[in-house]
Amino acid sequence: MSDSILEIRHLSKTFGNHAVLKDVDFTVRKGDVTSIIGASGSGKSTLLRCINLLETLTTGEILFHSESVTGGKINQNAYRARVGMVFQSFNLFNNLTVLDNCVIGQRKVNRVKKDEAVARAKFYLKKVGMLPYINARPAQISGGQKQRVAIARALAMEPEVLLFDEPTSALDPEMVGEVLDVMKELAAEKMTMLVVTHEMSFARDVSSQVVYMADGVIVEEGPPSQVLVSPKDLRTREFLRRFLGE
Amino acid sequence: MLEQLFSDIGIIWAKYGTVYLTGIWNTLVLATVSTLIGCVIGFVCGILQTIPCAKGDNLAKRFFLKLLRIVIRIYVEVFRGTPMILQAVFIYYGMPYFFGMAFRDIWTVSILVVSINTGAYMAESVRGGIMSIDAGQFEGAKAIGMNHFQTMLSVILPQTLRNILPQIGNNYIINVKDTSVMFIIGFQDFFAVHKMVSGAVFKYFPSAFLEMGGYLFLTLLASFLLRALEKRLQGKGNYELVSEDQLVMTAGTYQFSGAAPYEEKSRDYQGEKP
Numbered sequence: 001m002s003d004s005i006l007e008i009r010h011l012s013k014t015f016g017n018h019a020v021l022k023d024v025d026f027t028v029r030k031g032d033v034t035s036i037i038g039a040s041g042s043g044k045s046t047l048l049r050c051i052n053l054l055e056t057l058t059t060g061e062i063l064f065h066s067e068s069v070t071g072g073k074i075n076q077n078a079y080r081a082r083v084g085m086v087f088q089s090f091n092l093f094n095n096l097t098v099l100d101n102c103v104i105g106q107r108k109v110n111r112v113k114k115d116e117a118v119a120r121a122k123f124y125l126k127k128v129g130m131l132p133y134i135n136a137r138p139a140q141i142s143g144g145q146k147q148r149v150a151i152a153r154a155l156a157m158e159p160e161v162l163l164f165d166e167p168t169s170a171l172d173p174e175m176v177g178e179v180l181d182v183m184k185e186l187a188a189e190k191m192t193m194l195v196v197t198h199e200m201s202f203a204r205d206v207s208s209q210v211v212y213m214a215d216g217v218i219v220e221e222g223p224p225s226q227v228l229v230s231p232k233d234l235r236t237r238e239f240l241r242r243f244l245g246e
Numbered sequence: 247m248l249e250q251l252f253s254d255i256g257i258i259w260a261k262y263g264t265v266y267l268t269g270i271w272n273t274l275v276l277a278t279v280s281t282l283i284g285c286v287i288g289f290v291c292g293i294l295q296t297i298p299c300a301k302g303d304n305l306a307k308r309f310f311l312k313l314l315r316i317v318i319r320i321y322v323e324v325f326r327g328t329p330m331i332l333q334a335v336f337i338y339y340g341m342p343y344f345f346g347m348a349f350r351d352i353w354t355v356s357i358l359v360v361s362i363n364t365g366a367y368m369a370e371s372v373r374g375g376i377m378s379i380d381a382g383q384f385e386g387a388k389a390i391g392m393n394h395f396q397t398m399l400s401v402i403l404p405q406t407l408r409n410i411l412p413q414i415g416n417n418y419i420i421n422v423k424d425t426s427v428m429f430i431i432g433f434q435d436f437f438a439v440h441k442m443v444s445g446a447v448f449k450y451f452p453s454a455f456l457e458m459g460g461y462l463f464l465t466l467l468a469s470f471l472l473r474a475l476e477k478r479l480q481g482k483g484n485y486e487l488v489s490e491d492q493l494v495m496t497a498g499t500y501q502f503s504g505a506a507p508y509e510e511k512s513r514d515y516q517g518e519k520p
């Protein structure tokens with residue numbers, strides 16, 4: 001288990017009296033591409049937000065390289081810098097150019113020298129095909145382009161894990177492909193990723209592991225060939241049947 | 247009638263022109279400096295008031311943040327809720343009363359009073375401006391590890407500033423006019439000149455006429471400059487596409503520290519613990 005990057009142990013999250021996550025256990029290993037699928041409201045986003053400490057856990061803990069990040073010993077901002085997150089709604093900084101969006105975190109958080117930060121930002125912007133747009137502002141580019149910049153921004157921090165929360169759900173259909181292509185490329189390079197998605201083709205073809213969630217618990221997890229093709233649990237089967245419209 | 251008016255204005259201008267000009271200058275400097283300091287106060291209050299306070303934080307931090315918010319709240323309510331003319335008197339005579347020190351310089355106390363007063367209004371404007379920025383940008387910053395102050399200074403406040411510029415302009419124009427109450431503690435502003443001159447030569451209306459023109463000139467100028475500033479802060483409406491071959495050189499200079507980008511890290515996480 002030495003190659004496990006993230007371990008989620010007995011994670012529960014309640015909002016008021018609404019138990020959104022119930023005793024979730026889950027491990028992310030280096031190089032894993034994990035797709036999290038499940039019905040709306042099953043707690044997928046909340047799980048990712050807990051992992052990135054955007055929500056405080058109600059109970060349970062998260063281990064990063066076997067060290068607890070929720071115990072108050074580890075600097076949470078330093079941890080967040082090692083775990084990137086890509087949001088459904090992009091969340092780019094509107095006052096900054098595409099380039100500066102990818103530079104600022106490196107400068108402020110990782111204390112990288114300016115020219116190095118710029119070079120690295122450009123490297124990743126090139127990777128996502130947004131290099132020509134470095135001088136544009138978020139308001140001046142399309143949704144798919146914004147999401148690709150958001151991915152570059154996360155990559156520029158050189159995180160060990162990238163979390164994606166439905167990165168293509170807010171996009172027009174013709175832009176979904178360009179974002180998925182970038183993600184596929186990252187997967188091929190063995191980037192460790194945790195992807196909440198409704199794109200079944202991505203879950204099937206790209207991910208190494210699929211997690212099916214329902215009502216705040218992990219119902220089933222395993223390789224896509226198992227979870228998506230011959231699910232053991234009745235609820236998974238039901239979900240897939242409805243989802244794939246069979 | 248009109249001839250009479252202009253000849254009267256001519257007479258007082260010939261005699262007191264430089265006094266009027268000094269008054270205008272004093273008003274302008276007091277309003278400008280105080281508005282700027284007031285903005286700084288407002289932004290500082292805005293940053294401090296929005297420090298997130300989570301349930302998980304320790305008791306001392308939560309207590310301190312709560313106290314901070316209460317202090318700022320009291321400051322805002324007191325200085326927004328009382329007339330500036332009274333605040334001037336209060337501070338001017340209060341300081342020697344309590345601390346045994348009088349203000350030797352009328353400028354210091356005037357700037358102090360107007361700044362504090364403006365700051366109280368600005369604190370609320372800034373707070374509103376911060377709240378109007380979508381939560382996503384806060385989360386985007388948080389997710390890459392930026393702390394509250396970094397997020398505020400690099401992402402949120404620049405946008406807030408642009409959004410509340412019209413309100414800053416409002417405050418500035420109000421200050422140009424309302425600094426006239428500082429005559430109460432003996433500040434020689436533009437309006438104080440009117441009182442002095444008209445009392446000396448008994449030409450009330452011509453002097454008032456001059457004053458109206460003078461104030462209007464100042465405020466129109468301020469409006470104009472603020473619009474220009476607003477436009478500049480709006481940023482460019484378009485951007486230049488950069489062609490790939492222009493960029494290969496710069497982008498190519500970045501070298502990975504390891505063989506595969508995500509596997510061999512140059513920096514070890516261990517090294518980052520506080």
Ligand SMILES: Nc1ncnc2c1ncn2[C@@H]1O[C@H](COP(=O)(O)OP(=O)(O)OP(=O)(O)O)[C@@H](O)[C@H]1O
Pocket residue numbers: 015018020038039040041042043044045046047
């Ligand atoms: N801040 C909050 N306060 C209260 N309830 C919340 C909050 N955030 C989420 N919830 C609730 O938690 C449940 C799970 O939400 P979550 O966003 O994790 O679902 P999801 O699986 O991501 O759904 P979707 O596929 O629609 O994005 C929902 O019932 C939601 O109402």
Ligand SMILES: [Mg+2]
Pocket residue numbers: 044045046165166
């Ligand atoms: Mg969701």
